[in-house]
Amino acid sequence: MKLYISRFILGALFLFTQLISAQNLSKNHFKVKGNCEMCKTRIEGAAKKAGAKTAVYSVDLQTLTLETDNVSTDEILKKVAEAGHDNEKFKASNETYESLPGCCLYERDLQPSATSTEAHAHHAKKENEFYVRGNCASCKARIEKAAKAAGADSADWNAEKQTVSLHFDASKTSSDKILKAIADAGHDNEKYKTSDAVYNGLPGCCLYDRDFSFGEANPKVHYEEEVKHEDHKESTVQSNNEAHSKHEKDIEGVVVTGSKAATSLSKKEAGLVFNIDKKELLKAACCNLSESFETNATVDVSFSNAVTGTKQLKMLGLDQKYTSLTKEQLPEIRGLASAYGLNFIPGRWIESIQLTKGGSTVTNGYESITGQINTELLKNAKTPETSLNLFSDFNGRAEANITSVSPINEKWSQTFLLHGNGTFGNTDMNDDGFLDRPKGTQINAAYLLNYNDLEKSGFGSHFGINFIRDERTAGQTDFDKKLAQDKQYAYGVGIDISRFQVWNKTGYVFKGKPYQSIGWMNQYVYHQQDSFFGLRNYAGKQHTYYSNLIFESILGNTNHKYKAGASFLYDGYEETYLTNDIKRNEIVPGIFAEYTLTGLKYTLVAGTRVDFHNLAGTQFTPRVNFKYDFTPQTILRLSAGRGFRTANIFAESQQYFASNRTINILPNGGNIYGLKPEIAWNYGASLQQEFKLFGRKSSIIADFFRTDFQDQVLVDLDRSPQQLTFYNLEGKSFANSFQTQWDFMPFKNFEVRMAYKYYDVQADYIDGRREIPFMAKHRGFVNLAYSTNKNDNGGFWSFDTTLNWVGKQRLPDMSGNPEEFQLPAYSNSYAVLNAQISKNFNKKLRAYVGGENLTSYYQKNAIIDFKNPFGNYFDGGMIYAPIMKANFYVGLDVTF
Numbered sequence: 039m040k041l042y043i044s045r046f047i048l049g050a051l052f053l054f055t056q057l058i059s060a061q062n063l064s065k066n067h068f069k070v071k072g073n074c075e076m077c078k079t080r081i082e083g084a085a086k087k088a089g090a091k092t093a094v095y096s097v098d099l100q101t102l103t104l105e106t107d108n109v110s111t112d113e114i115l116k117k118v119a120e121a122g123h124d125n126e127k128f129k130a131s132n133e134t135y136e137s138l139p140g141c142c143l144y145e146r147d148l149q150p151s152a153t154s155t156e157a158h159a160h161h162a163k164k165e166n167e168f169y170v171r172g173n174c175a176s177c178k179a180r181i182e183k184a185a186k187a188a189g190a191d192s193a194d195w196n197a198e199k200q201t202v203s204l205h206f207d208a209s210k211t212s213s214d215k216i217l218k219a220i221a222d223a224g225h226d227n228e229k230y231k232t233s234d235a236v237y238n239g240l241p242g243c244c245l246y247d248r249d250f251s252f253g254e255a256n257p258k259v260h261y262e263e264e265v266k267h268e269d270h271k272e273s274t275v276q277s278n279n280e281a282h283s284k285h286e287k288d289i290e291g292v293v294v295t296g297s298k299a300a301t302s303l304s305k306k307e308a309g310l311v312f313n314i315d316k317k318e319l320l321k322a323a324c325c326n327l328s329e330s331f332e333t334n335a336t337v338d339v340s341f342s343n344a345v346t347g348t349k350q351l352k353m354l355g356l357d358q359k360y361t362s363l364t365k366e367q368l369p370e371i372r373g374l375a376s377a378y379g380l381n382f383i384p385g386r387w388i389e390s391i392q393l394t395k396g397g398s399t400v401t402n403g404y405e406s407i408t409g410q411i412n413t414e415l416l417k418n419a420k421t422p423e424t425s426l427n428l429f430s431d432f433n434g435r436a437e438a439n440i441t442s443v444s445p446i447n448e449k450w451s452q453t454f455l456l457h458g459n460g461t462f463g464n465t466d467m468n469d470d471g472f473l474d475r476p477k478g479t480q481i482n483a484a485y486l487l488n489y490n491d492l493e494k495s496g497f498g499s500h501f502g503i504n505f506i507r508d509e510r511t512a513g514q515t516d517f518d519k520k521l522a523q524d525k526q527y528a529y530g531v532g533i534d535i536s537r538f539q540v541w542n543k544t545g546y547v548f549k550g551k552p553y554q555s556i557g558w559m560n561q562y563v564y565h566q567q568d569s570f571f572g573l574r575n576y577a578g579k580q581h582t583y584y585s586n587l588i589f590e591s592i593l594g595n596t597n598h599k600y601k602a603g604a605s606f607l608y609d610g611y612e613e614t615y616l617t618n619d620i621k622r623n624e625i626v627p628g629i630f631a632e633y634t635l636t637g638l639k640y641t642l643v644a645g646t647r648v649d650f651h652n653l654a655g656t657q658f659t660p661r662v663n664f665k666y667d668f669t670p671q672t673i674l675r676l677s678a679g680r681g682f683r684t685a686n687i688f689a690e691s692q693q694y695f696a697s698n699r700t701i702n703i704l705p706n707g708g709n710i711y712g713l714k715p716e717i718a719w720n721y722g723a724s725l726q727q728e729f730k731l732f733g734r735k736s737s738i739i740a741d742f743f744r745t746d747f748q749d750q751v752l753v754d755l756d757r758s759p760q761q762l763t764f765y766n767l768e769g770k771s772f773a774n775s776f777q778t779q780w781d782f783m784p785f786k787n788f789e790v791r792m793a794y795k796y797y798d799v800q801a802d803y804i805d806g807r808r809e810i811p812f813m814a815k816h817r818g819f820v821n822l823a824y825s826t827n828k829n830d831n832g833g834f835w836s837f838d839t840t841l842n843w844v845g846k847q848r849l850p851d852m853s854g855n856p857e858e859f860q861l862p863a864y865s866n867s868y869a870v871l872n873a874q875i876s877k878n879f880n881k882k883l884r885a886y887v888g889g890e891n892l893t894s895y896y897q898k899n900a901i902i903d904f905k906n907p908f909g910n911y912f913d914g915g916m917i918y919a920p921i922m923k924a925n926f927y928v929g930l931d932v933t934f
Contacts, residue, residue, distance in 0.1 A: 066111055070095065070102040070118060070125040071144045075231045075552070076252075080121050080142075083249035088117035094595030098550040103595055121251045137253070139169075139228040166213060169228040169252035170195060170202045170220055173259055177244050180223050188219035197259050200252070202227075228252050238306040239313065242670075242728065243735065245305065303726060303739060308634075308643040308663035309398065310675055310724050310741060312336060314391040321823060321838040322874060323888060323927055324385035325429060325437055325459070327371075327413060332872055333840050335779050335793035335819040336393060337411070340812070344900035344921050345512050345531055345571075345696035345914035347475035348377055354395065354408040354743050355773040355797035355813055359683070359690050360718070362398060362406035365413045366502065368541055368561045369403065373609060374580040375565055377692040378535060382506050384457040384482060386427045386439035389416045396722040396743055397661040397679025400630045400645035401588055401601055404659045407681035407718045408745060408773075417453045417486050417500070419443035424934040431927035434463020435475075453486035464515050467923045468896060470904045472914070474922045476512035476531070492547050499544040506537040512696075513572075514907065529572050529907035531696055539563040553599070554591040560584070571695040572907060574616060578689060581610040599634040601645075615688055615701070622710065624684060625652045641665045653709040657682050657717075671728040675741075682717040684710050685751040687764050694755075694762050696914035702757075704765035714766050717748040736782035747771040747801075754803055755811060755850035759859075760910060769802025773810075779819075787826065793819040809848045812918055814867075816845035832881040839873040847918045852902070859903050859911040865918045868895045884931040894923040 072081055078095045081102060085093035089109030095102045102118065102125070104111055112127060119128035122138045124146055135146070170181055178195045181202055185193035189211030195202040204216055214229060221230035224240050226248060237248070246256060304311045314334065322332040328349040331337040338352040351358040363371035363379070371379030391413050398410040422444035430436040437459035445451045460479040467474055484504040492498045510533040511519050517530035541561035548554040563582040570576070588603040609624040632645030646660040661679030668674065687703070705712025724741035750767040757763045779793040795817040799810040818841075825836045845867045852860040874888030897919040903911040 066104045066106070068102050068104065068111065068115060068126055069100055070115075070123050071100060071146065072097060072123055072142070073144045074141050076139060076228055077123065077142050077144070079226070079231065079248065080251045081118055081123050083251055084118045084121035084123075085114050086249055088114040090114050092595050092597045094592070094597075096550075105595075139252070141229060164203070166204045166206075167201050168204070168213065168217060169200055170217075171200060171226045171246045171248070171256065172197065172244070173246045173256065174243050176241060177225065177246070180244075181220055181225050184219045184223035184225075185216050188216040190216050197256070200256050238304065241302065242305050245670075303737070305670075305673060305726075306641075308641045308665040308675065309677060310395040310722070312393040312395075314393065316389060319385055319388060319391075320876070320886075321821075321836075322840070322872060323429070323431075323890065323929070326381050326385055327383040327388070328380035330385055330388065330391060333791075333821050333823075333838070334393070335777065335791065335795070335821075336395060338795075338817070341917050341921055343693035343696060343915055344474075344897075344917050345472060346510070346533065346693065347473075347512065347921075348693060349380060350693070351380065351411075352813075353411075354720075354745060354775040355799040355810075356408050356745060357690075359685075360407040360681075360716075360745075362403065362410040364402065364410060366415065366500070366541065366543065367402065367412055368543075368559060369405075369582070369584055369607075370413070372405070373565070373582065373611070373686055374567055374578045374613075374689045375537070376686060376690045378508070378533070381480070381508070382482065382537065383413055384437075384439055384455075386425070386441060387415050387455050387457065387484070388413055389418070390414045395724075395741065396677040397663070397681065397720050399643070400632055400647040400659060400661050401586070401603065403586075403605065403607075404628070404647060404649050404657060404681060405683045407683070407716075407720055408743075415453070415484070415486060415502070416441055416443055416455065417451070417488055419445065419451065421445070426932045426934075427929065429927065429929040431925055433465045433922075433925055434477075435459070435461045435927075449489055449491045451488045451490075453484075453488075455482075455484040455486070457482040465922065466515055468898060468900065468921070470901055471514050471516075472529075472901055472904055473512050473515060476510040476533070478508070478510035478533075480506065480508040482506045482508075492545075496547040496549055497545070498547075499542065501542050503540045504538070506535070508535040508537075509533070523570055523573070529912075531569070531571050533567065533569040536566045537564070551591075553596055556590070557588045559586045559588075567689075569692075574695060576613075576615050576688065576692070576695060578611065578613040580612075581608070583608045593633075597636045599636070600632065601634075602629075602631045604629045605647075605649075611686070613688055620688075620711070622653065624654075624710075626650065639667045651684075651715070654682070654684060654715040657715075673726040675722075675724045675726070677722040678719070680717070680719050682715050684715050685713065685764075687711055687713070687751060687753075691753060691762065693917075694915040697762075698760055698910050698912045699762040699915075700760065702761050702763045704763065706766040708766070711764070713751050713764065714749050716750050718745050718750070719748065720745045731782050732784055734783045734785075736780070738778065738780050740778040741776070743773075743775045745773040745775075750801070752801060752803060756803065756808065757805070759850075759852045759854045759913065765804070767802065769807070771801035772799070774798040787824055789821075789823040791819070791821040791823075795819070811848050811850050814845040814847045816867075818843035831879070833877070833879050836876045836878070837874075838876075839871065841869060841871050843867070843869045844919075849918060850916060852916075855902075855911050861899070861902075861916060868919055869893055870895065870920060882933040886929045886931075887927070888929075889924055889926045891920050891922065892924050896920050896923050 070081055078097055081095045082093045085104060091105040091107055093102060093104055104114060115125050115127045118125055119130045122130045122134045124130055172181055172195060181195045182193040185204060190204050190206045192205045193202055204213060217227045217229045220227055221232045224232050224236045226232055250256060302313055304313055318333060319330055322329060324330050328339060331339055339349055342348050342350045353361050359376060394410040396409055398406045402410060424442040427439040440456040442454040458481050461475060461477045465474045487501040489499040513530035514528040517528040519532060543559045545555055545557040561584045565580040568577045584607050586605045588601055590601045592599050605628045607626040611622050613620045626649050628647055628649035630647030635642040643663045649657045651657055659680050664676045666674045703711055706714055708714035720743060722741060722743040724739060726739045728737045747767055750771045751764055752767055754763040776796040777793060781791050783789055797813055797815055799813050800807055801810060820841045823838045826834045828834045846864045849861045849865055871892040872890050873892060874886055876884060876886035878884045900917060900921045902913040902916060903909055906912060
């Protein structure tokens with residue numbers, strides 16, 4: 039089956055290559071006069087509107103390249119002239135030429151072979167009136183706010199005319215400065231064009247047509263949604279305006295500066311990509327990345343150990359290790375960081391999160407099987423901004439965050455990030471004598487430096503450095519960490535982690551070719567862990583160097599884009615478990631290529647990479663994503679792809695170390711712990727539908743994904759309650775995931791998000807096919823969010839609550855234990871309720887109070903044989919539900 043799929047994908051790539059070659063043979067090139075990017079947009083838009091299949095204009099070469107079917111090139115060039123641009127066959131009328139913006143007034147030295155044509159009737163503009171593209175009332179609010187922030191005394195955007203009328207004091211600002219700010223906010227205008235990244239981040243209703251000429255009617259205007267700016271929902275105007283008012287230039291793989299879209303499902307991406315911004319993260323406590331998905335239905339978050347209190351993510355019914363977790367598009371939580379890495383990215387440091395379900399792009403590596411979660415750190419500010427966050431819960435946990443983002447000059451900006459947390463109380467809510475969560479401290483500091491001169495020189499660069507020191511103690515409440523390990527009478531766990539990383543991303547956009555760029559990313563990571571679990575020791579060191587070089591350009595025109603590049607990954611591991619020393623070096627050079635075909639209603643992204651792994655052999659990784667827009671409101675997506683990874687069985691299974699289980703590895707001739715690498719295929723389909731409900735925007739998204747493992751390292755908890763057994767799959771292992779989510783707004787300022795998930799995850803173990811343990815087949819999710827209108831000081835209230843319902847889960851077979859130390863075959867279903875109330879007093883001061891697990895449901899038998907932790911039956915890893923009852927917290931945010 040896998041062979042047929044692989045051949046199919048290769049055949050499809052070959053077919054597309056032939057298609058490109060054939061299309062390149064039919065291109066026609068014509069001389070057309072123009073000056074700038076606005077000219078390019080106007081020329082290409084006029085050509086496509088006249089019937090051109092594709093059109094790409096080169097400002098440098100002064101040529102228009104056309105592909106046509108049933109329309110003559112003469113007819114197209116005539117329309118280009120009517121839009122204001124002289125060409126080798128037709129000349130624009132003087133009236134049309136003179137109505138062009140000043141930056142578009144080219145030298146009229148081209149002699150057409152035919153007579154002049156009548157121009158399109160452009161709107162006659164008044165002084166300080168400028169063309170600005172937009173669709174709706176949200177656009178109007180965003181445009182006008184950006185204009186006023188740039189110094190305009192007043193601004194009035196007209197949807198029908200697609201113009202903004204400005205009134206300003208010329209001694210304080212200028213039209214150029216104001217129009218630049220409007221473009222930075224996401225709206226093309228006659229002098230400046232917004233970046234693709236900012237445009238793509240606009241809400242769906244604001245995605246205006248970028249092809250129609252200035253002065254023509256906007257075909258997508260839907261201004262019936264108009265509301266007064268002061269009453270417009272804060273998440274639509276305030277959040278989006280702030281998110282997109284920072285100019286972003288995006289070189290593939292190298293985001294130099296920028297802020298991602300407001301919380302939404304991206305309609306432009308071929309893959310299923312959710313954008314989560316800072317505002318969404320403020321709906322919950324969100325002290326670190328593991329808590330950043332409490333209001334998100336796609337990711338499941340669960341405790342995986344009753345002794346260490348660690349949390350793990352699951353996506354598409356599979357463990358966190360099958361999801362690529364990156365920071366700034368660089369590999370982050372992997373290897374020895376797998377168990378505790380989610381705690382190393384503080385929530386207040388996060389600017390945005392991009393969550394991709396299913397196979398991600400091949401440019402980001404080979405390890406993604408179920409998807410990718412990328413975190414972007416704070417690094418954007420027009421003016422210096424320093425924020426302080428203080429947090430404390432009622433059970434002895436406290437933390438503080440200081441973030442400072444500031445421009446140094448026109449091209450340079452910097453970010454200081456500092457985080458400290460401590461857990462000091464002995465929390466034992468179920469009275470079993472064990473801490474429900476570890477005590478300890480963390481110090482986390484980072485510095486980011488950004489250089490952005492993409493508009494002029496074409497160069498941009500981002501540098502980052504991060505240091506973490508984390509110390510945790512867990513176990514029985516009377517454990518004394520001052521005593522030597524061999525003198526302890528109580529069971530204890532100690533985990534000390536030091537982590538250092540430095541990275542750089544540098545990019546260059548070729549002059550006169552905004553579609554062509556090159557980016558180079560490099561990162562070094564050192565990670566050290568020293569830990570003990572009772573009388574067992576585990577220690578590890580990891581050195582990782584990663585490099586990725588990406589070149590992006592077009593094939594003929596911008597409908598045919600490609601990326602190509604090379605990567606290199608080095609992982610050096612040194613591990614000690616009990617008396618066993620295990621060392622290995624993984625060296626992985628790789629090459630990749632990806633092709634994007636864009637049509638009027640569809641986008642196809644097909645790519646492949648080949649990686650030469652010194653221990654796992656040569657690995658071929660193809661991936662395909664396809665999007666088809668039946669209408670702007672109905673979108674179908676299909677995906678298929680392969681991924682592989684090497685299993686770090688010790689680091690990834692630490693949740694089972696606080697037990698009596700001995701590790702048993704059944705080797706299969708592989709070079710990594712005697713095991714072969716994990717290889718899986720993932721296939722997916724989704725349907726997105728937007729519609730109006732109660733006169734307001736509503737959307738439903740349904741998706742189905744299947745993951746088939748070709749090779750897998752199984753973690754067998756059923757073979758014996760006293761063993762943790764690892765071996766390679768012989769047979770089938772699969773995960774079926776279905777999710778449907780409904781987002782709607784029943785009335786103003788009140789958002790509802792509902793979801794249902796179904797998982798079917800099974801594997802062929804040594805003694806037969808079984809469901810994977812700790813995975814509920816059925817899950818439900820409801821999130822409610824309400825905010826009041828802003829007052830004159832920018833103050834408002836927010837109310838958020840989330841209910842997660844988790845169905846019954848299969849539990850590991852413990853029948854080998856005495857009856858009192860056994861688990862039932864299945865757990866009970868349960869529900870967890872979280873809620874938060876926050877008050878923004880103004881734009882600079884916010885206070886919040888909240889509660890987690892307000893239903894107070896907790897697993898009563900969280901630790902098996904807790905009275906005898908050094909005995910044969912002790913086990914702290916059999917966790918299927920929360921281990922703490924209701925917990926309350928308070929917090930304060932201050933911006934200076």
